Amino acid sequence: MHGRTRMARLTPRLSAVTAVVLSATLLAGCADDGGGSSGKDGEVTLSVGVFGVFGYKQAGLYDAYEKLNPHIKIKENSTERNEDYYPALLNRLSANSGLADIQAVEVNNINELATIQAAKFVDMSKADGVDGKDYLPWKWDQAKTEDDKVIGLGTDIGPMGICYRKDLFDKAGLPTDREEVGKLWEGDWAKYVDTGEDYMEDAPKGSSFTDSAAGLYNGALSSHAKKNYDEDGELIYKDSKAVKESWDLAMRAVDGKMTGKLKQFDTSWDQGYANGTFASVICPSWMLGYIKEKAGPKNADQWDVAPAPKPANWGGSFLTVPEASKNKDEAIKLAAWLTAPEQQAKLFEKQASFPSSTKALELPAVKSAKHEYFDNAPIGEIFSDAAKDMPTAILGPKDQIIGEQISNGILSVEQQGKSPDSAWSATTKKIDDVLDE
Amino acid sequence: MTSQDMRSAPATSAAGAGTSPPGPDGADEREKRRAARRSKWYQRDAKWSPYAFISPFFLFFAAFGLFPLLYTGWASLHRVSLHSPTEMEWVGLHNFTRLLQDEYFWNSLSNTFVIGIISTVPQLLMALGLAHLLNYKLRGSMFFRVAMLTPYATSVAAATLVFAMLYGRDFGMINWGLGLFGIDNIDWEGGSWTSQFAVATIVIWRWTGYNTLIYLAAMQSVPNDLYESAALDGASRWQQFLHVTVPSLRPTILFTVVISTIGSTQLFGEPLLFGGSPSGGASNQYQTLGLYLYEQGWTNFHLGRASAIAWMMFLVLIVIGLVYFLVAKRLQKSH
Amino acid sequence: MAVLTSATPKEEAPGEGDGKRRTRTRGKAGRHLYAGWFTYVVLGFFTVGSLFPLVWTAIAASRDNARLAETPPPFWFGGNLGSNLQAAWTDANMGKALINTVFVAGTVTVSTVLFATLAGFAFAKLRFRGSNILLLLVIGTMMVPPQLSVVPLFMAVAELEWTNQLQAVILPMMASAFGVFFMRQYLINALPTELIEAARVDGAHSLRLVWHVVFPAARPAMAVLGMLTFVLAWNEFFWPMIALTQDNPTVQVALTGLGRGYIPDQSVIMAGSLLGTLPLLIVFAVFGKQIVGGIMQGAVKG
Incomplete structure (x- = not known):
């Protein structure tokens, strides 16, 4: 569910093995887990198709629901990576078979489905007990089709902050208090790069200001509403102001030698956390757990988190109910229940999935949440604030692949010393080829 | 017919015919017929057994080797998306050019x-x-x-x-x-x-x-x-x-x-x-x-x-x- | 492999007979020289190079994430081997995976060797219409990139509703063009045509011929092909990955499930990698002599 599936690759190497092939593409295309089925005595088995770790099972939500509704049994089918899960889902949709009763969809894919496959999904806005006003407006709109049908209910979101190391900031002569740090770059991503320049002037040996230029690009881009597509669904990434500005920022960062030249979610990125080779990273809420694990007890008390220059989102998912589900009504009920504020709050407590429901954001368990590893930073407050001011991003069907190619382009400048111009033209050429323009 | 077969397959029939001892006409006839049957069998065996030997391999090969090969050849002349692999749009040699x-x-x-x-x-x-x-x-x-x-x-x-x-x-x-x-x-x-x-x-x-x-x-x-x-x-x-x-x-x-x-x-x-x-x-x-x-x-x-x-x-x-x-x-x- | 080519040997394949022969020939003829220290140094170097990555896999598997990120990297074992192996075992459904893999590799090996021997014999020794074309087809098949057949194969498997069932992995691997070619090349020289004719004259029909003449003659090559096939089937991951899921995996499929957790643990991944390789390594350690001898014998004859 987490955005780490975004342009990131979870353990790239190993999961590439998984990916190896439509792995799931098809794998699922008709894998064993068909839809749910109705047994005797009105007992219903609902299947839920997810990717990665959604945490419903781990947080005990399925058990709770089964207790509330004794005639329901819930079975979860999980595919490790969205890169495998999504093609499989597409295949099942076009075959109209093998679909689970509830299918999770990642934010990068929801638009494609709402655009081309809307008819295959139930309109969730009409479901009992679902009120669009309960959700963050931008999240609600992302799953909306042209004719105002809503094909998925928001689960979590990924509001971004900046995670930074106080020890390194201190040595470089920068403030370490999170409010002061936040002030350094408040309101403008360019200020984040300015700070980087300051940092590099007096940088502790062997350290860089930020982990990767592509991460910076992703953060800066995400705070814009209009990115790769315009309101009419036209592909405009080549002339998009957001893309241009973010690209230029990334180039400035490379030029200032303030990046660790790392590929996010790569093994060496992990090792960078363990060894403290970079001082800051743009981190959505779901990344905090990852950092804690990778930086480890050795680096406890060093990390803190401050607000990002501008509110931006990275990742998050939706729950959809395919029309082909054999237990549509029960599935809709379950999807609505799983995304209701109380359950979102519980999931936040247990799995740190940040709620997309406005009501859940107001609950004390969320609002006043602190993260111990990050020096008790008030993450509830920091991320809630970011969530509320988020722009309604315009999504397009090929956002993911465009993002991946641009990351590669940035990496080729960063690691291989290509000139920004030639990297840009190579990138656009590749994207054209991929999209078959 | 039988005898012709025998003659045309001397190598295989030799064994059978040569070993049959002389005997009463009826028995000889029977023996001859049996030899003929046998030789026919041998001939068929010689002719078809190679195919029998290669058939297990080729059966699997056809299903899991040749079919995919040809299918891919056919697919290469089309515009096909993984979104819907069954919908093919003919493009001729475009993918190659x-x-x-x-x-x-x-x-x-x-x-x-x-x-x-x-x-x-x-x-x-x-x-x-x-x-x-x-x-x-x-x-x-x-x-x-x-x-x-x-x-x-x-x-x-x-x-x-x-x-x-x-x-x-x-x-x-x-x-x-x-x-x-x-x-x-x-x-x-x-x-x-x-x-x-x-x-x-x-x-x-x-x-x-x-x-x-x-x-x-x-x-x-x-x-x-x-x-x-x-x-x-x-x-x-x-x-x-x-x-x-x-x-x-x-x-x-x-x-x-x-x-x-x-x-x-x-x-x-x-x-x-x-x-x-x-x-x-x-x-x-x-x-x-x-x-x-x-x-x-x-x-x-x-x-x-x-x-x-x-x-x-x-x-x-x-x-x-x-x-x-x-x-x-x-x-x-x-x- | 070299079956195909090696020139007809002028003497029996030696295996380990060097020593004995040395007494016969004096002088400085090539192989009979005792190795000097230089030879040992070079061979030692390459032995270390061959073994080191595997040893280091084990070292990494005995450490934890944090230690793997430090410099200098660990050169000796740490204390976490047991717990990492256990984590990998449970995470990756390894018990079932091992049983499945033994079954898959075993079935594939037996049938590949059988089919390849039959077809190889036919191509080597029997004359029949279309044999040349069919043989060419077999050779051509070896050159087909395996990635190519994945889509149509999957569609077929899906149609048959075999997804996630072992036969989906076993059946496509049973037709080994390499195996047929391998056996053909071997049998062409190893099985004298006169032997077949003699058996025919004795009245043996084809099945008996195969059983009593072909199989005995082909045995060394069958053993080699069997070993090659088993290792190949054990390590195959491209197609099983598509056809199977973590619920019913082979070893290679199971290993890919290790990244599944929320945060991947490098040392657990290495432990899984070790678990998947270990069975073959043990087999190599125990039967190494036979395997090496087999590969060499299969290679020389023909």
Whole structure:
């Protein structure tokens, strides 16, 4: 569910093995887990198709629901990576078979489905007990089709902050208090790069200001509403102001030698956390757990988190109910229940999935949440604030692949010393080829 | 009819007819008929048994080899998306003509050749040298042989995972070792030569031992007297190796070259797992043909293009196969 | 492999007979020289190179994430091997995976060897219409990139509703073009045509012929092909990955499930990698002599 599936690759190497092939593409295309089925005595088995770790099972939500509704049994089918899960889902949709009763969809894919496959999904806005006003407006709109049908209910979101190391900031002569740090770059991503320049002037040996230029690009881009597509669904990434500005920022960062030249979610990125080779990273809420694990007890008390220059989102998912589900009504009920504020709050407590429901954001368990590893930073407050001011991003069907190619382009400048111009033209050429323009 | 059959199949009927003892007419008739039946059976057996022998293989081959091959050929003439693999739009040879101007295709083709050469040549040379050494009278020779064969038992995945860690830029063991000699950290994965070199070493690691044993086996079948007469002529060890061993091994060497060529043309797992993505590096610096095929099909969803690339690979290999065939013929003649 | 090419040997394949022969020949003829220290140094170097990545896999598997990120990297075993192996075992469904893999590799090996021997014999020794074309087809098949057949194969498997069932992995691997070619090349020289004719004259029909003449003659090559096939089937991951899921995996498929957790643990991944390789390594350690001998014998004859 987490955005780490975004342009990131979870353990790239190993999961590439998984990916190896439509792995799931098809794998699922008709894998064993068909839809749910109705047994005797009105007992219903609902299947839920997810990717990665959604945490419903781990947080005990399925058990709770089964207790509330004794005639329901819930079975979860999980595919490790969205890169495998999504093609499989597409295949099942076009075959109209093998679909689970509830299918999770990642934010990068929801638009494609709402655009081309809307008819295959139930309109969730009409479901009992679902009120669009309960959700963050931008999240609600992302799953909306042209004719105002809503094909998925928001689960979590990924509001971004900046995670930074106080020890390194201190040595470089920068403030370490999170409010002061936040002030350094408040309101403008360019200020984040300015700070980087300051940092590099007096940088502790062997350290860089930020982990990767592509991460910076992703953060800066995400705070814009209009990115790769315009309101009419036209592909405009080549002339998009957001893309241009973010690209230029990334180039400035490379030029200032303030990046660790790392590929996010790569093994060496992990090792960078363990060894403290970079001082800051743009981190959505779901990344905090990852950092804690990778930086480890050795680096406890060093990390803190401050607000990002501008509110931006990275990742998050939706729950959809395919029309082909054999237990549509029960599935809709379950999807609505799983995304209701109380359950979102519980999931936040247990799995740190940040709620997309406005009501859940107001609950004390969320609002006043602190993260111990990050020096008790008030993450509830920091991320809630970011969530509320988020722009309604315009999504397009090929956002993911465009993002991946641009990351590669940035990496080729960063690691291989290509000139920004030639990297840009190579990138656009590749994207054209991929999209078959 | 029966008798004709018998006559036309003398070799097989001889056994049956020849052994029948003379006897009463009726019995003789019966015996004759039985022999005839038998010979007929034999004839049918001789005629059809080859087909029976190859049929299990071809049955599976047709279902799991030929059908996919033809299907892919058909798909390569269409625009097909992984979104809906059953909906095909006829485009003729477009997928092939587009490859000719496709710089990524040429890039992956040249990467494939470069990696192929820098993995095959050192690998076979080392195997040859090692086989020569193992051919000496030697303590613990079986230990050396088994040890060198263990990489062969390691899967591509396991091997690549560990090599990728060893080649790590900031904290990998190889860079640490080089650091002891004052060499700065090398970004193995990021550079183009370095990444191709790294991928090649994985291939070399896995296959050198295996090829060594093949060469060793061939060396041991070189007749002794060749060495003896060479020794009598005052040839040194090195000269013996050059003038006796290598020429005797020529067919084996040629064969391993071809098998390695086929292997490296289809190289896929190592580069995929080395960087963890089908792009083969940020600027496709180690993307091989197999990887490009995979990227087009399963990342970009263009199954038609992927099929066309697959067929191009097939054609490249056929050309290589033909060259091999011609060279082998030449060699045979010169013997 | 080298079966195909090696020139007809002028003497019996030696295996380990060097020593004995040495007494016969004096002088400095190639292989009879005792190795000097230089030879041992070079061989030692390559032995270390061959074994080191595997040893280091085990070292990495005995450490934890944090230690793997430090420099200098660990050179000796740490204390976490047991717990990492256990984590990998449970995470990756390894018990079932091992049983499945033994079954898959075993079935594939037996049938490949059987089919390849039959077809190889037919191509080597029997004359029948279309044999040349069919043989060419077999050789051509070896050159087909395996990635190519994945889509249509999957569609077929899906149609048959075999997804996630072992036969989906077993059946496509049973038709080995390489195996047929391998056996053909071997049998062409190893099985004298007169032997077949003699058996025919004795009235043996084809099945008996195969059983009493072909199989005995082909045995060494069958053993080699069997070993090659088993290792190949054990390590195959491209197709099983598509056809199977973590619920019913082979070893290679199971290993890919290790990254599944929330945060991947490098040392557990290495432990899994070790678990997947270990069975073959043990086989190599125990039967190494036979395997090496087999490969060499299969290579020389023919």
